[in-house]
Amino acid sequence: MPKDRAPTRIQQKNRAAILEAALNVFSAHGFRGATVDQIAAEAGLSKPNLLYYFPSKEAIHTALLSGLLEVWLAPLHTLDENGEPLEEILSYIRRKLEMSRDLPRESRLFANELVQGAPRIHEALSSDLKKLVDEKTTTLTRWMDQGQIARVHPYHLIFSIWALTQHYADFDVQVRAILGDENPFDGAVPFVETLYRKLLTP
Amino acid sequence: MPKDRAPTRIQQKNRAAILEAALNVFSAHGFRGATVDQIAAEAGLSKPNLLYYFPSKEAIHTALLSGLLEVWLAPLHTLDENGEPLEEILSYIRRKLEMSRDLPRESRLFANELVQGAPRIHEALSSDLKKLVDEKTTTLTRWMDQGQIARVHPYHLIFSIWALTQHYADFDVQVRAILGDENPFDGAVPFVETLYRKLLTP
DNA sequence: TCTTGATTTGACCATTCGGTCAAACTCACG
DNA sequence: CGTGAGTTTGACCGAATGGTCAAATCAAGA
Numbered sequence: 372m373p374k375d376r377a378p379t380r381i382q383q384k385n386r387a388a389i390l391e392a393a394l395n396v397f398s399a400h401g402f403r404g405a406t407v408d409q410i411a412a413e414a415g416l417s418k419p420n421l422l423y424y425f426p427s428k429e430a431i432h433t434a435l436l437s438g439l440l441e442v443w444l445a446p447l448h449t450l451d452e453n454g455e456p457l458e459e460i461l462s463y464i465r466r467k468l469e470m471s472r473d474l475p476r477e478s479r480l481f482a483n484e485l486v487q488g489a490p491r492i493h494e495a496l497s498s499d500l501k502k503l504v505d506e507k508t509t510t511l512t513r514w515m516d517q518g519q520i521a522r523v524h525p526y527h528l529i530f531s532i533w534a535l536t537q538h539y540a541d542f543d544v545q546v547r548a549i550l551g552d553e554n555p556f557d558g559a560v561p562f563v564e565t566l567y568r569k570l571l572t573p
Numbered sequence: 574m575p576k577d578r579a580p581t582r583i584q585q586k587n588r589a590a591i592l593e594a595a596l597n598v599f600s601a602h603g604f605r606g607a608t609v610d611q612i613a614a615e616a617g618l619s620k621p622n623l624l625y626y627f628p629s630k631e632a633i634h635t636a637l638l639s640g641l642l643e644v645w646l647a648p649l650h651t652l653d654e655n656g657e658p659l660e661e662i663l664s665y666i667r668r669k670l671e672m673s674r675d676l677p678r679e680s681r682l683f684a685n686e687l688v689q690g691a692p693r694i695h696e697a698l699s700s701d702l703k704k705l706v707d708e709k710t711t712t713l714t715r716w717m718d719q720g721q722i723a724r725v726h727p728y729h730l731i732f733s734i735w736a737l738t739q740h741y742a743d744f745d746v747q748v749r750a751i752l753g754d755e756n757p758f759d760g761a762v763p764f765v766e767t768l769y770r771k772l773l774t775p
Numbered sequence: 776t777c778t779t780g781a782t783t784t785g786a787c788c789a790t791t792c793g794g795t796c797a798a799a800c801t802c803a804c805g
Numbered sequence: 806c807g808t809g810a811g812t813t814t815g816a817c818c819g820a821a822t823g824g825t826c827a828a829a830t831c832a833a834g835a
Contacts, residue, residue: 404605538736
């Protein structure tokens with residue numbers, strides 16, 4: 372394996388290619404369904420060469436997940452307690468919808484992991500994610516106490532946003548099977564916006 | 574393999590045990606992640622004995638999916654065009670939530686399949702499912718035309734119901750990691766009901 | 776250029792997996 | 806009981822898979 376000194380150009384390029392390929396393969400087939408050969412082929416490397424950069428299939432998956440968790444939670448981080456409540460929530464929702472549209476592989480990577488019981492990220496859920504959500508629900512609750520948005524169960528409000536937005540990435544095949552040629556997001560954006568305006572307007 | 578005459582008691586019992594075990598294993602690990610040995614062990618049979626009842630792993634999966642698709646879509650079938658619109662929709666939603674609570678394995682079985690592109694049920698999506706959804710959106714649209722419920726995009730209304738209700742089964746680990754000991758459905762039922770009342774009240 | 780560490784690979788290995796088969800066992804019924 | 810169909814299994818097979826290793830190749834600095 373490469374020394375843990377400053378990474379060479381080749382190391383940077385190959386590590387990036389591997390993670391990109393792994394994102395394709397893991398998100399499409401799940402951890403167990405993905406093969407090292409498949410990832411190596413997609414990254415343009417031989418299998419032993421790939422295993423020169425990451426010690427195991429599991430290590431690739433872990434690196435991918437932990438690297439993307441930050442990206443994945445970024446929109447919720449930006450929910451600003453000092454902003455205008457309804458607009459803050461709506462712009463969070465819009466960003467989540469954009470992520471479903473622009474980063475569907477990332478969404479499906481997490482969906483695969485979660486639906487199978489999150490064996491590899493259970494830890495992060497009950498620590499990092501819970502902490503972040505608790506922090507933001509505090510803000511939501513304050514807004515409700517001040518009558519700036521309608522009072523609803525704050526945790527379920529967040530769950531509903533996740534469910535509604537990620538549905539378009541995770542279950543894309545189903546959505547497209549029903550909508551046909553219509554672009555899902557053309558209808559989804561105004562639908563979801565209307566929904567949350569009606570729900571949250573006091 | 575057993576003759577296709579009237580199934581014996583043993584055949585009935587073993588076939589049922591296999592499908593039950595397969596539901597456990599496939600819903601927890603996905604198609605690729607499940608092994609025939611695992612299913613056989615859970616059904617209390619040896620592997621060759623299991624393969625005496627079903628010709629292959631794929632055949633078990635197919636039998637399971639097609640058998641459950643009917644169950645899965647039953648609640649939407651019962652949406653009655655002659656009923657009271659909002660109550661019809663709300664009782665559909667309640668039934669879907671009950672299914673997430675009582676049949677989470679079935680939900681995750683389909684979720685696993687869908688998130689990986691539905692390679693084995695794509696056909697059923699664009700025929701049976703689309704037909705059913707088209708039929709019901711016609712009813713929804715008529716209700717909107719008559720001003721009995723608010724006008725929203727009918728397809729996205731259905732997607733939102735699926736997303737919100739199935740989320741509690743499919744991403745159960747995540748929900749529980751955040752809610753802790755609180756029973757998810759205690760909060761989900763009133764939350765979702767409020768949401769759709771506000772959305773759909775004209 | 777030469778050397779040394781970084782990179783790449785063909786060959787190989789152990790294990791797992793889906794599936795087969797012939798032989799053995801069991802059950803229902805005449 | 807006896808017998809034939811229905812049921813069960815141990816042993817086995819070929820392919821796929823994750824991973825290893827020694828040897829070969831490459832690249833950059835002295």
